[in-house]
Amino acid sequence: MNIFPNQVYPVYWYQDHVRLIDQTHLPNEFAVVEINRSDDMALAIKTMIVRGAPAIGVAAAYGMYLGAREIHTDNRDQFLAQLEQVAENLKATRPTAVNLFWAIDRMMKTARQTVGPVDYLKEVLKETAQQINAEDLETCYAIGDQGLKVLPEKPTKLRLLTHCNAGALATAGYGTALGVVRSAFREGRLERLYIDETRPRLQGAKLTSWECVQEGIPVTLITDSMAAHCMKLGMVDAVVVGADRIAANGDAANKIGTYSLAIVAQAHNVPFFVAAPLSTVDFTIADGTQIPIEERDPVEIYKIGETRICPFGVEFYNPSFDVTPADLITGIITEFGAVKPSELVQFQERRVV
């Protein structure tokens, strides 16, 4: 159940187009962009106007419908062949979050399995994208409440720490890791949320802080390098983060800096939870070594705003994600329950594609 009056929805259908909150403008400007074409949706995903594994899955699903709408043929085989091209264009946007591929594959499967004229296929694709959107919101509510069951029982009011943004802005709404935080806050079980700023794109500082301030959730912003010190001082009762792709053994890819956070949490006996829907679990890969890691433009490192922070002449390395091994993860919180990483396989049959 959502009791937050200021809930935000980063991606949704409106009249005859898709609307996205432009997350590159937050927290200083709340801007909404209208997306009418599949190519524009692909660009919005690539440039992180919309970002966050489940959110880009929902966006890609709508991108598939927008692309279907642009195909002008009554021939089913020609329609499906052109829709496959739309799928490939959307898949080329970002490689790590499996939700993108899960949503696109679900849309393609729906098109192939639907009997009827092309116009009917288009209508079914629109309904499927809207269904994926609605399902993800319900999934986040469920993840939030499943997380409550595994958070430490003491202290009654917890001090949680999160990394990056796994909130409403990264999903269809409510959030995964931040969904657990919201559910804890709703039940009076949250003392404070510590937020890593999350260099280089600062999703923690810009997005997670913004979401929490909107809803009166008490937050403290720290730099990524402060997390170890905070845990050493006993300031954190548990860590809850999101994920972009989880392998069958429970290894989890998430925003760069998550792996080091998990090491520090283990060193200080702080429980470390990954919150994610089943659509984020990739059962086709055995472990995290097979998860593709996106590398982004180095400008994200060397510029803060318009200010260059380093001299010319240096090289850069900008991996956007890292992989936390399953043995550093206390539990994976899904919409069907929280499990040890090794127990994730029990949910494999419940992952809808």
Ligand SMILES: CSC[C@H]1O[C@H](OP(=O)(O)O)[C@H](O)[C@@H]1O
């Ligand atoms: C709820 S998944 C959010 C996940 O996605 C973020 O990556 P990005 O901002 O690059 O899309 C980050 O890894 C979050 O944990």
